[in-house]
Amino acid sequence: MIFKETKLPGAFLIEIDPLHDERGFFARTWCSLEFSERGLNPNLVQCSISYNYKKGTLRGMHFQNPPYEEAKLVKCTRGRIFDVIVDLRSASATYEQWFGIELSAEDRNMLYVPEGFAHGFQTLEDCTEVFYQISQFYHSDHARGFKYDDAFFGIQWPLPVTSISEKDSCYPDYGN
Secondary structure: OEEEEOOOOOOEEEEOOOEEEOOEEEOOOOOHHHHHHOOOOOOOOEEEEEEEOOOOEEEEEEEEOOOOOOOEEEEEEEOEEEEEEEEOOOOOOOOOOEEEEEEEOOOOOEEEEOOOEEEEEEEOOOOEEEEEEEOOOOOHHHEEEOOOOOOOOOOOOOOOOOEOOHHHHOOOOOOO
């Protein structure tokens, strides 16, 4: 795997490093030792999948409050997404900054999202699927979010929102 730190410290774009032969290729997508060596949380306790019917579907912005913050490894396994993270670590030099990147089934890249970040994505194709590996169990009483279009952050989503859950559309602006 090839780890490339994003502009938000602790968040990494992870590219596969395929070994090709006449059959195709083989590549590692997870190694707790490689994650630990970089100071990343190697403890994964659950995996989730998100299937989205329509292009323009938006899910986010989600996070869990202490003591249940989550690290996530996000991979698009079908279609394409615009994946967004926001640094909510108050002691961070990039506090309240966001980063977005396109992930696709074709490029097979992953985004490592450390604890203390909000996360969301928008689908760029119909029938898009996203696979998450998560370091913390879901605790509904600690689950939080903020509006995907909060002017405070100015996240630039690539498409008009065609589908969003009532819960996600009703989140307050950040800090409210």
